[in-house]
Amino acid sequence: MTGTATTAAPGAGALPATRRRLDRDDWMMRGGICLMIGWLGLTLILPLWWLLSKSFQNQNGEFVGLANYIQYFSTPALFASVWNSLFIAVLSTAIVLPLAFVYAYALQRSCMRWKGLFQALALIPILAPSLLPAISLIYLFGNQGFLKDWMFGVEIYGPVGIVISQVFYCFPHALMILLAALSMADSRLYEAADALGASKTRVFFTVTLPGAKYGVISAGFVIFTLVMTDFGIAKVIGGRFNVLATDIFKQVIGQQNFEMGAVVGFVLLIPAVVAFMADRIIQGRQVALLSARAVPLIPKPDSGRDNGLFIFCSVVGFVIFVLLAMSVWASFVSRWPYNLALTLKNYNFGDFDTNGWSAYFNSVEMAAWTAVIGTVIVFVGAYLLEKTRSFGAGRAVAQFMAMLPMAVPGLVLGLAYIFFFNAKGNPFGFIYATMAILVVNSVTHFYTVSHLTATTSLKQLDHEFEAVSASLKVSLLRTMTRVSVPVCLPAVLDISIYLFVNAMTTVSAVIFLYSTDTKLAAVTIINMDESGFTAAAAAMAVAIVATSATVKIAHLLITRRLERRTQAWRQR
Secondary structure: OOOOOOOOOOOOOOOOOOOOOOOHHHHHHHHHHHHHHHHHHHHHHHHHHHHHHHOOEOOOOOEOOOHHHHHHHOOHHHHHHHHHHHHHHHHHHHHHHHHHHHHHHHHHHOOOOOHHHHHHHHHHHHHOOOHHHHHHHHHHHOOOOOOHHHHOOOOOOOHHHHHHHHHHHHHHHHHHHHHHHHOOOEHHHHHHHHHOOOOHHHHHHHHHHHHOHHHHHHHHHHHHHHHHHOOHHHHHHOOOOOOHHHHHHHHHHHOOOHHHHHHHHHHHHHHHHHHHHHHHHHHHOOOOOOOOOOOEOOOOOOHHHHHHHHHHHHHHHHHHHHHHHHHHHHOOEEEOOOEEEEOOHHHOHHHOOOOOOHHHHHHHHHHHHHHHHHHHHHHHHHHHHHHOOOOHHHHHHHHHHHHHHHHOOHHHHHHHHHHHHOOOOOOOHHHOOOHHHHHHHHHHHOHHHHHHHHHHHHOOOOOHHHHHHHHOOOOHHHHHHHHHHHHOHHHHHHHHHHHHHHHHHOOOOOOOOOOOOOOOHHHHHHHHHHOOOHHHHHHHHHHHHHHHHHHHHHHHHHHHHHHHHHOHHHOO
């Protein structure tokens, strides 16, 4: 009968299942993800939007379309910087990749002596600002250099000096990626190749290199991006050889032409984004290299190969040591090259810069705040994304935004902060020219790598921890602090030291944002070098290296001690 209620048969026209009611933790996690989106939107998306909009305006703030871009690309001197940057980036990548690959191969696939020493020596440049190798090269091959005659009339100021310095600076970054790529290998493939009578050369090109190809490609994109976006090296030893990074500085600081600076910044952003997207696409195609039945490859002694690789690593390590030692020695020389007596007067920074030691302590303070605040923000954000089972749209947006900082050069982000935080009506404008904006900029700039580190660690935790906690009515915050953080403590400490060291050594990200009271050590190095106080600049660089190394050693000791207490579950 029409209008009479009937009972639906099971499986046919049944009422939809009632949605699970969201509890307090669910709302907290959704709210946390929204706060994460808001944070990245405020510190990344909106500043970049301001930068883009500024590039389409004139000095009066009027929309002029592509006029600024047309002017830039029609000016030969400015447009030449694009090709100069590409040339330096491609050449540096072509040099660093084979050097780092052979070095990593020696550390992972050989039985040569002193592998630990060689690895430690190769990673030391990470603790130094990019300016250090440039200063060392000036003392070695500059106009009054110790080995000036070795250049046979070739000028060190320009592309030669930039490329050599970039190779030194980028080498450890590529090495770490390639070490990870070469650490995974199935010995069965090599046994099969040996059984088939394949030569060592054929095995290398058909087994070893294909197995590490994704690491090689990723390292190549990392090197290219680092070189394209670096400012310090080109500023110190570039001479009249202009690149995009120095063009931005000249337009903004030298000529106060913010609109053209925005154009150059956006142009610099394009190759970085393209490299980042290409790297993401290639990594997305990567397949598992090791099966469950894989047998780990254990290198076998080979005197010819091991001795050859030992000589190679010795040469590379010696070059790294010389560049590091040269800066240290130069920092103690009274007056180069007339008086080589050793003195500590170069460390009296007040004689060379008005800020004196305060710039150094500002860097330590900024790096410490970046490490503390950044670690909390990054880990909590990664935890929310990894442990939230619903709110798919919000998680997808947050994950996408978390990956974007890797594609944004520090110089571009710093310039974008000028436009955004100086905009009229911006309620957050009060942090401009304060320590806070330097910390915010550094946390945002180095967000992606830290996020990936935290996510990788959290993925190892089973979701049953949260399920059990929910059944026992234990709050989400308590579960995170009592379970997740202790288990992931090694990753948490790695994130903190990564943020500290990078904040301590960065130049590009903060060159536009410091004030008289917040001037940093890395910026002071540039100012001292411009004023002709190269020895004092070397001394400040050495102080940064010493601080970063001390903190790194302390980090290793603390990690080892805490792991005994919090990681006992890993031991059988």
